[in-house]
Amino acid sequence: xxxPQHEAIVAGIQSQPRPATPPDLAQQRAGFExxxxxxxxGPEIKRExxxxxxxxxxxxxxxGADPTRVVLYLHGGGYxxxxxxxxxxxxxxxxxxxxxxxxGIDYRLAPEHPFPAAVEDACAAYRWLLRQGTPAxxxxxxxxxxxxxxxLATLVALxxxxxxxxxxxxxxxxxxxxxxxxxxxxxGVDDPLIPLEQLAGMGAPYLAGADPRTPTASPLYAxxxxxxxxxxxxxxxxxxxxxxxxxxERARAAGVDVTLEPGEGLIHVWQxxxxxxxxxxxxxxRIGAFLRRQIA
Numbered sequence: 001x002x003x004p005q006h007e008a009i010v011a012g013i014q015s016q017p018r019p020a021t022p023p024d025l026a027q028q029r030a031g032f033e034x035x036x037x038x039x040x041x042g043p044e045i046k047r048e049x050x051x052x053x054x055x056x057x058x059x060x061x062x063x064g065a066d067p068t069r070v071v072l073y074l075h076g077g078g079y080x081x082x083x084x085x086x087x088x089x090x091x092x093x094x095x096x097x098x099x100x101x102x103x104g105i106d107y108r109l110a111p112e113h114p115f116p117a118a119v120e121d122a123c124a125a126y127r128w129l130l131r132q133g134t135p136a137x138x139x140x141x142x143x144x145x146x147x148x149x150x151x152l153a154t155l156v157a158l159x160x161x162x163x164x165x166x167x168x169x170x171x172x173x174x175x176x177x178x179x180x181x182x183x184x185x186x187x188g189v190d191d192p193l194i195p196l197e198q199l200a201g202m203g204a205p206y207l208a209g210a211d212p213r214t215p216t217a218s219p220l221y222a223x224x225x226x227x228x229x230x231x232x233x234x235x236x237x238x239x240x241x242x243x244x245x246x247x248x249e250r251a252r253a254a255g256v257d258v259t260l261e262p263g264e265g266l267i268h269v270w271q272x273x274x275x276x277x278x279x280x281x282x283x284x285x286r287i288g289a290f291l292r293r294q295i296a
Contacts, residue, residue: 001264001265002264002265002266002279003277003278003279005276005277005278006265006266006267006270006273006277006278006279009267009270009273009277010192010267013192013193013267014192025080025111028080028081029080029081032077032081032082032086033083033085033086035086036085036086036087036088036089036272037085039088039089039090039272039273039274040085040088040089041060041088041089041091041092041093044062044063045060045061045062045092045095045096046059046060046061046062047059047060047061047088050103052103052105052124052125052128052129053124053125053127053128053131054124055105055106055107055121055124055125055128056084056105056106057084057103057104057105057106057125058084058088058103058104059101059102059103060088060091060092060095060101060102060103060104061095061101061102062092062093062095062096062099063096064096064099065095065096065099065100065101066099066100066101067101068134068138069098069099069100069101069138069291069295070100070101070102070103070129070134070138070139070140071094071095071098071100071101071102071103071139071140071141071142071170071291072102072103072105072122072125072126072129072139072140072141072142072166073087073091073094073102073103073104073105073142073143073147074105074107074118074122074141074142074143074144074147074148074150074151074154075087075104075143075144075147076143076144076145076146076147076148076172076173076175076269077109077145077146077147078145078146078175078194078198078199078202078203078206079109079110079115079118079146079150079202079203079205079206080109080110080111080202080205080206081109081202082109082146082147083106084104084105084106087104087144087147087272088104089272089274090144090271090272090284091104093274093275093284094142094284094287094288094291096288097284097285097287097288097289098287098288098291098292098295099288099292100140100291100295103125103129105121105122105125107121107122107125107150108121110205110206110208111205111206111208114205114206114207114208114210115206115207115208115210115214115216115217116216116217118146118150118206119150119153119154119157119216122141122150122151122153122154123154123157123158123161123163126139126141126154126158126163126166127163130163130164136163136164136165136166136167137166137167137295138167138295139166139167139295140166140167140168140169140170140291140294140295141154141155141166141168141169141170142169142170142171142172142287142291143170143171143172143174144171144172144173144174144269144271144272145172145173145174145175145240145268145269146175146202146206147174148171148172148173148174148175148176148232149171149174149175149176149178149218149219149243151169151170151171151174152169152171152174152176152219152222152224152227152230152247153215153216153217153219153222155169155227155228156215156216156219156222156223156224156227157216159226159227165226165227165228166228167228167229167294167295168228168229168230168231168290168291168294168295169227169228169229169230169231170230170231170232170233170287170290170291171230171231171232171233171244171247172232172233172234172269172271172283173233173234173235173238173240173244173268173269174219174232174234174240174243174244174247175199175240175243176218176219176220176240176243176244176246176247177212177218177220177221177242177243177246177247178203178206178207178212178217178218179212179213179218180196180199180200180203180212182239182240182241182242182243182246183242184238184239184240184241184242184243185199185239185240185242185243189237189238189239189241190237191237191238191239191267191268192237192267193238193267193268193269194238194239194240194268196239199239219247220243220246220247220250223254224247224250224251224254224256225254225255225256226254226256227251227254227256228256228257228294229256229257229258229259229294230248230251230256230257230258230259231259231261231286231287231290232244232247232248232258232259232260232261233261233262233263233271233283233286233287234260234261234262234263235262235263235265235266235267235268235270236262236263236264236265236266237265237266237267238266238267238268239268240268241262244260244262245260245262248260259290261283261286263279263283266279270283271283271284271287
């Protein structure tokens, strides 16, 4: 049973009036930034802007973070929205609970920069980390929603290119199937955060005509053999539930060590909503424990 705090978030989302005219992309981006601003981290989190192989990024370091343990974080937003700023609170809490430095990057967004721009930027940032002297064995790649799918796509692209892979991957409600074939995305799931029409409307500009089953666009269709241990968290009240279940099954069948954690009754990327939501606090603590184990 979801907590009252979680259900209050759901009620707040559902109570938002629908505008007579749908907002354009610039308005959607600004609205997302404004919605997430109250969840920004406090002054105890050290932040440093950086160019990560030409990709704008920000280092986050909570008190006590081990500077040799690094998490590359890829924000969500359907490949068209979001930024390091919208996810700063979540990235900071992962830094705290994983006792690691986290590098959030502002990979290029569609429609200005369609597929494979996001994959290219994520790979460039990871390779930059290696050039800075961070061993692959001390690194993880994490992300949520589109960023969770991007994390898997990046692992696949790096493996195929012969790069050394990080020690672990963390995917929160990952969007792994841009063809949108999962049963949970076809109806029957009351997802207050991402309506089906919005999901489809985000995928089209990112793909820009590319086959939605391209493995580095939709890692559900990739060969997953050889990937590092994965932690996947997903709510049962979201359209992307089957994206997580199916990719976890495929990864296990390919010999990958996968931990799948379904959150009963929880919405899409509930981890974003901070420590005031018990389920979010617990989930990030589990992420931290997983990363501490994998990046020993």
